[in-house]
Structure formats: structure tokens, C-alpha cells
Amino acid sequence: MNIVVLVKQVPDSGSERALDSSDNTVARASADNVINEMDEYAIEEALTVKESQGGEVTVLTVGPAGATDAIRKALSMGADKAVHVTDDAIHGSCAVQTSAVIAAALAQMEYDLVICGAESTDGQVSVMPALLSERLGVPHLSGARKLTVEGSTLKVERQTDGGFWALEAQTPAIVSTWDTINEPRYPSFKGIMAAKKKPVETKSLADLGVDAGSVGLATATSQVLDFAGRPPKGEGVKVTDEGDGAEKLVGYLAAQKIV
Amino acid sequence: MAEVLVLVEVAPDGSGVRKTTLEALTAARALGEPSAVVLGAPGTAATVKDALAEYGAAKVYVGESDEIDAYLVAPKAEVLAQLVADKAPAAVVIPSTPEGKEVAGRLAIKTGSGFLTDVTEIAADGTATQVAFAGATIVHSKVTTGTPIYTLRGNSVTPEPAAGAAEEEAITVSISDAAKQTRVVDRVVEQKSDRPELTEAAIVVSGGRGVASAENFSVIEGLADSLGAAVGASRAAVDSGFYPHSFQVGQTGKTVSPQLYIAVGISGAIQHRAGMQTSKNIVAVNKDPEAPIFELADFGVVGDLNTVVPAATQQITARK
Ligand SMILES: Cc1cc2nc3c(=O)[nH]c(=O)nc-3n(C[C@H](O)[C@H](O)[C@H](O)COP(=O)(O)OP(=O)(O)OC[C@H]3O[C@@H](n4cnc5c(N)ncnc54)[C@H](O)[C@@H]3O)c2cc1C
Ligand SMILES: Cc1cc2nc3c(=O)[nH]c(=O)nc-3n(C[C@H](O)[C@H](O)[C@H](O)COP(=O)(O)OP(=O)(O)OC[C@H]3O[C@@H](n4cnc5c(N)ncnc54)[C@H](O)[C@@H]3O)c2cc1C
Numbered sequence: 001m002n003i004v005v006l007v008k009q010v011p012d013s014g015s016e017r018a019l020d021s022s023d024n025t026v027a028r029a030s031a032d033n034v035i036n037e038m039d040e041y042a043i044e045e046a047l048t049v050k051e052s053q054g055g056e057v058t059v060l061t062v063g064p065a066g067a068t069d070a071i072r073k074a075l076s077m078g079a080d081k082a083v084h085v086t087d088d089a090i091h092g093s094c095a096v097q098t099s100a101v102i103a104a105a106l107a108q109m110e111y112d113l114v115i116c117g118a119e120s121t122d123g124q125v126s127v128m129p130a131l132l133s134e135r136l137g138v139p140h141l142s143g144a145r146k147l148t149v150e151g152s153t154l155k156v157e158r159q160t161d162g163g164f165w166a167l168e169a170q171t172p173a174i175v176s177t178w179d180t181i182n183e184p185r186y187p188s189f190k191g192i193m194a195a196k197k198k199p200v201e202t203k204s205l206a207d208l209g210v211d212a213g214s215v216g217l218a219t220a221t222s223q224v225l226d227f228a229g230r231p232p233k234g235e236g237v238k239v240t241d242e243g244d245g246a247e248k249l250v251g252y253l254a255a256q257k258i259v
Numbered sequence: 260m261a262e263v264l265v266l267v268e269v270a271p272d273g274s275g276v277r278k279t280t281l282e283a284l285t286a287a288r289a290l291g292e293p294s295a296v297v298l299g300a301p302g303t304a305a306t307v308k309d310a311l312a313e314y315g316a317a318k319v320y321v322g323e324s325d326e327i328d329a330y331l332v333a334p335k336a337e338v339l340a341q342l343v344a345d346k347a348p349a350a351v352v353i354p355s356t357p358e359g360k361e362v363a364g365r366l367a368i369k370t371g372s373g374f375l376t377d378v379t380e381i382a383a384d385g386t387a388t389q390v391a392f393a394g395a396t397i398v399h400s401k402v403t404t405g406t407p408i409y410t411l412r413g414n415s416v417t418p419e420p421a422a423g424a425a426e427e428e429a430i431t432v433s434i435s436d437a438a439k440q441t442r443v444v445d446r447v448v449e450q451k452s453d454r455p456e457l458t459e460a461a462i463v464v465s466g467g468r469g470v471a472s473a474e475n476f477s478v479i480e481g482l483a484d485s486l487g488a489a490v491g492a493s494r495a496a497v498d499s500g501f502y503p504h505s506f507q508v509g510q511t512g513k514t515v516s517p518q519l520y521i522a523v524g525i526s527g528a529i530q531h532r533a534g535m536q537t538s539k540n541i542v543a544v545n546k547d548p549e550a551p552i553f554e555l556a557d558f559g560v561v562g563d564l565n566t567v568v569p570a571a572t573q574q575i576t577a578r579k
Contacts, residue, residue: 013393013510013529013530013533014528014529014530017392017393017395017396018392018396019391019396019398024398037511038511094373095364095374096367096368096373096374096404099368118357119511121510122392124376124377124510125360125364125376126357126360126376127360127361127363127364127374127376128364130332130360130361130364130365131364131365131367131368133333133365134333134336134364134365134368134369135368137437138440139440139441140331140332140333140361140441141331141441142331142332142357142361143357158331159504159505160446160505161456161457161505162448162449162450162451162452162505163446163447163448163449163450163505164447164449165331165443165445165446165447166443166444166445166446166447167331167441167442167443167444168441168442168444169440169441169442170440173440173441178511179511180504220373220403221367221372221373221374221402221403221404221405222373222374222375222400222401222402222403222404223400223401223403224398224399224400225386225399225400225401226398226399227391227396227397227398227399228396228397229395229396229397230390230394230395230396230397230536233555233557236541236553236555236556236557236558236559237557237558237559238548238553238556238558238559238560238561239558239559239560239561240548240560240561240562241560241561241562241563241566241567245544245560245561245562245566245567245570245571246560246566246567246568246570246571246573246574247570247574248560249542249544249558249560249567249571250571250574250575250578252542252558253519253542253575254578256519256540258462258486258518258519258540259486259575259578
């Protein structure tokens with residue numbers, strides 16, 4: 001079973017993140033960039049499926065030149081090879097445009113299964129797999145907390161409020177995964193060394209046959225007009241419990257007319 | 260007046276509309292006259308029509324077919340795209356649930372439009388407000404292509420009643436094979452709770468690693484029940500097995516925006532803040548005076564949760 005894993009590089013969600021005021025896009029150059037955490041679960045799932053079904057795992061990333069760090073991490077976990085789509089014209093693309101680029105890259109690859117994270121930690125749009133499913137005409141099994149492969153039949157438990165939906169579809173298909181699906185492995189030293197020699201193919205928009213004018217900030221389907229930091233909250237009250245903490249807490253709730 | 264389509268989210272137990280629908284109808288009024296779109300199994304519209312009339316739906320488009328529920332998301336997007344082509348609405352507003360976002364994305368491709376997800380406000384000129392980076396940045400954005408599609412984040416707009424004619428119009432549902440590729444074989448409910456739904460609750464009480472065990476979450480539940488609140492949990496509490504994942508609040512869990520959020524034994528990591536930062540009132544109980552959660556808190560108690568919380572629960576119950 002040939003599997004493509006979609007991997008995005010994002011600014012670390014645990015550090016300060018910002019938009020760039022020159023064009024209202026994510027300030028990626030100054031950020032501490034890491035692999036989107038959700039995608040580590042997607043990679044782990046792809047490796048698990050490969051271990052039981054055979055085949056190859058290919059990483060696909062659309063992003064700036066520096067995104068190779070995220071690609072190497074995925075390869076060091078055990079993926080076999082990678083395709084890196086990078087082109088300055090993609091800068092500032094909306095999700096609709098990004099999906100056109102990813103779909104064009106997938107159209108040039110052979111896959112039975114595409115696995116991706118349920119959402120990125122920067123844009124958090126969480127629709128990329130649905131957009132790709134729509135463009136490529138392949139089924140989408142979304143929000144998986146469990147994936148089972150039985151021949152060409154895929155079974156997914158889609159995580160819902162207080163339970164799950166059991167989904168089924170035939171390959172080729174797209175599966176998006178939540179962080180409840182597995183525990184991603186850490187790259188071993190051997191894995192890190194091996195990753196340095198694994199093939200990474202770089203493609204431009206021209207290689208994909210995508211018109212550079214159809215992507216990027218100027219023709220995006222939505223536009224960020226302005227942004228601002230959230231206004232700081234006024235100083236709160238902090239009391240230390242000396243046997244009266246509960247009373248003061250309830251007093252506060254009463255003052256707020258909550259109790 | 261321009262027509263704005265609002266996709267109705269129906270409660271899974273058949274008890275009527277979800278509050279998110281009323282919020283979407285309210286937000287849509289900024290752009291024009293809302294028309295509700297009900298897509299589901301036969302009989303769905305009957306359970307929601309009165310509520311839609313009360314919240315200003317001028318029309319109710321009803322597309323009912325067993326096929327809509329038998330396959331995942333794609334059928335809804337297909338029927339909605341047909342309706343957009345027929346009615347040429349000024350915009351489409353959809354509750355920002357995982358399913359709602361998938362519908363929005365598919366609809367955008369089908370109709371050649373742009374979409375904005377998780378908006379918290381929509382202005383009359385179509386400008387939407389989005390909250391980025393764990394609530395740290397407020398963004399104003401606009402769709403520039405096609406029919407603007409918005410998904411509205413829960414609890415960001417207060418539902419306001421307004422009389423609507425709710426004139427019913429049946430729409431023909433014919434689903435293509437392309438939209439029937441992912442079958443929904445079963446819908447399984449694992450936890451049933453009498454507490455309010457986490458994302459809809461006016462008050463949320465969340466416990467973190469500081470709660471220390473699954474058994475001790477009864478302390479959190481006790482306070483929640485005294486306030487009629489929903490229970491939430493930090494990821495550390497979920498990962499430690501104290502509470503189920505569906506109650507996780509934060510970046511990779513639920514986003515809540517209640518009137519009151521009480522964080523108990525939670526340090527206030529940026530990823531936790533992402534899910535609760537826009538709460539109106541934030542109260543924290545933590546034994547570490549330096550815990551970052553206090554930076555957000557309107558009211559904080561530095562103390563042991565095992566003494567403060569049960570005592571507070573008792574006093575709240577005694578006031579009733
Ligand atoms: C704060 C913010 C808000 C935004 N809001 C919108 C909006 O409302 N509408 C809109 O059209 N655009 C929006 N964007 C732009 C959008 O985030 C980008 O176009 C992005 O490339 C795709 O969306 P995502 O990362 O949010 O995808 P998601 O759908 O959240 O990502 C899901 C998965 O898709 C895969 N994936 C996503 N991007 C890539 C990639 N470049 N390469 C490989 N795999 C990938 C990953 O596996 C990821 O886990 C926003 C961006 C930001 C920073
Ligand atoms: C990509 C990514 C996504 C994430 N998504 C989420 C998410 O969705 N939600 C989320 O919550 N986290 C998320 N996290 C994890 C987050 O970074 C933190 O690790 C997590 O929020 C910590 O949970 P906590 O506050 O319960 O635990 P800790 O940080 O361990 O804090 C426990 C607190 O309890 C206090 N305490 C201990 N005992 C007592 C006592 N007896 N009385 C009073 N106080 C006590 C301590 O002083 C401490 O402040 C994510 C992380 C990453 C990398």
C-alpha cells in the first residue's frame with residue numbers, strides 16, 4: 001500500500017507567534033518553526049499501516065525552503081522519501097489555493113492512501129483534507145481516532161462528542177487523524193542518520209503545471225484586512241487561601257451575580 | 260433584502276436545533292435576511308421549524324433523504340451547492356463544527372468561493388473577525404471571491420429572537436455517486452452526561468494535572484454540578500487518564516467561551532489558553548502563585564484545590 005503523508009511546517013505553538021505587518025501573513029522567517037504536531041500522528045499512522053501492509057511512505061510538503069527541517073524529521077521517523085513543493089509565488093495563499101497546489105502534486109504521485117493531520121496549529125482551518133477530497137474525487141474519512149485497513153477497505157472511527165462514528169470507504173482515499181489515534185515514535189539515532197540519505201524531490205509550480213498567477217496573496221479567495229494583539233485584560237484579583245479562600249471565591253461569584 | 264443561507268445543525272438526539280444554529284441565524288442578520296437550510300433524514304425539519312421561525316428564518320429549505328445521513332458530509336455539501344446556484348445568496352453561514360467546516364470547504368470548491376472559518380463576528384459589509392494564535396491576535400478578514408462562506412465559532416454571538424415567516428420550501432435531493440463514497444456505518448454514543456454540552460455551557464469547570472487522579476475528578480464534578488456547569492479537562496489530565504478526551508479544552512480539544520471558566524489545578528499553558536481565553540470571566544485555583552493561569556484570571560485563589568474547591572461547593576450549595 002503506497003501512502004502519502006501530508007506534512008506542514010508551522011511556528012511552534014508553544015512560543016510567541018505573530019503576523020507580519022508588511023503583508024498580514026504569518027511571520028515564518030522569525031518564528032521557531034517545527035513540524036505541525038498533528039502531522040506526527042499522521043506519520044506514525046502511515047508507518048504503522050506500512051508495517052502491516054507493505055509499500056512505501058512518501059512525505060508531501062508545500063512550504064518555503066526552510067520546511068526541509070520538517071521533512072527531515074518525518075524521514076527520520078521512518079518515511080521513505082519526500083516531495084517538497086516550494087515556490088515563492090505560493091506565499092500568502094489561502095486554503096483554497098493551497099489545496100490546488102497539494103492536489104496537483106498528488107495527481108503526479110501514486111497512492112492508495114493519503115494521511116494528514118486533522119488540523120494545523122497555525123491556520124487551524126482544518127479543512128485541507130476535505131478540499132483535497134473534493135478536488136481529487138476520492139473519499140475522505142475524517143477525524144480518525146482509529147484506522148483499520150482490510151484489503152482495499154478502510155475503516156475509521158471518527159471521533160465525535162462523547163463517542164464515534166464508524167466510517168467505511170474504498171482506497172484510494174484520504175484519512176485525517178487526531179492526536180488520539182496513536183503515540184508518535186521518536187526518531188532513533190539510526191533513523192536520523194538514514195534520513196540524511198533519503199531522496200527529497202523539489203518541485204516548483206511549473207513542474208506541477210500550476211499557473212503561478214492562480215496562487216499567492218494577490219489572488220487569494222480571502223484577504224486579511226488588519227490585525228491587532230488582543231487587548232490585555234485588566235489586573236485580576238489574587239488571594240491566598242488562609243482558610244478563607246473558598247469564602248472569597250464564592251463572594252466573587254456572588255458579586256458577579258453567578259451564585 | 261439579500262438572502263443569506265444558514266445551514267441548520269440539528270441535535271443528534273432529535274431534540275431540536277443546536278444553539279449554534281440560533282447563533283448563526285442571529286449573525287446572518289447583519290448581512291441580510293436569513294433562510295434556514297435543513298438537511299437530514301426524513302422528519303428532521305419538523306423537529307426544528309418552530310425554533311427557526313422564532314429566530315428570524317424567512318424561509319426554510321428542506322432537503323430530506325436517508326442518503327444524507329448514510330454518507331459522510333459530501334451529500335450535504337452537494338445539496339447546499341445546488342441551492343447556492345439556484346438562489347444566489349449574499350452569503351452562507353454555517354456553525355463551526357468539524358462537520359460544518361468540512362461542508363464549508365467542499366462548498367467553496369464547488370461554488371468557486373472563498374471561506375473563513377471560526378469567525379466570531381460578521382459585520383454588515385461582510386468583514387469577519389477571526390481569533391488567531393491561541394487567542395493572542397484578533398484578525399479582520401474578508402472573502403474576495405465568489406459567495407462568501409463563513410463558519411461561526413460557537414458561543415461568540417448571543418442568539419436574539421426575531422420573528423420569521425419560516426416559509427417552507429422543499430428541495431429535491433439527488434446525490435451523485437461521487438458524494439456517496441464514505442459510508443457512515445454506525446453512530447456510537449459512549450458517554451452520556453446530564454451536564455450541559457461543553458461548548459454551549461454558560462459555566463465550565465475544568466480540572467488539570469493538579470487534580471491528581473480520575474477518582475479525585477469528583478471534586479471538579481461536584482463544583483460543576485453546584486453551578487449547573489459543564490466539566491472540562493486539560494490535556495495533561497486527559498493524557499493521564501483522569502478524564503475522557505472529548506472533554507479536553509484547548510488547541511487540540513474544544514474551544515469554549517462561557518460566561519465563567521473555572522480552571523482548577525491547571526497551569527495555563529498556551530495551548531490550554533487557546534481553548535478558553537475568550538471566556539468572559541476566568542477564575543483560577545492553583546497552589547503555585549507563579550502559575551501563568553493567574554495572568555488571565557479575573558479572580559485567583561492561591562491554595563490547595565482539595566480544600567478550596569470542596570468548601571466552595573458546599574457554600575454554593577448552601578446558598579440555594
Ligand atoms: C490565523 C490564520 C487563519 C487563516 N484562516 C483562513 C481562512 O479562514 N480561510 C482560508 O482559506 N485560509 C485561511 N488561512 C490560510 C491557510 O491556513 C493556509 O492556506 C494553509 O496553507 C492551509 O490551511 P491550514 O494549514 O489551516 O490547513 P488545515 O486544514 O488546518 O491542515 C490539515 C492538514 O493538512 C495538511 N496540510 C496543510 N497545509 C499543508 C501544506 N502546506 N503542506 C502539506 N500539508 C499540509 C497537514 O497534514 C495538516 O495537518 C489562515 C491562516 C492563518 C495563519
Ligand atoms: C501541539 C500541542 C497541542 C496541545 N493541546 C492542548 C490542549 O488542547 N489542551 C491542553 O490543556 N493542553 C494542550 N497541550 C499541552 C499543554 O502544553 C500543557 O502541557 C497542558 O495544558 C498542561 O496541563 P495542566 O495545566 O493540567 O498540567 P501542568 O502544567 O502540570 O499543571 C498542573 C498545575 O496544577 C497545580 N497543582 C498541582 N497540585 C495542586 C493542588 N493540590 N491544588 C492546586 N493546584 C495544584 C500546579 O501548580 C500546576 O500549575 C498541547 C501541547 C502541544 C504541544
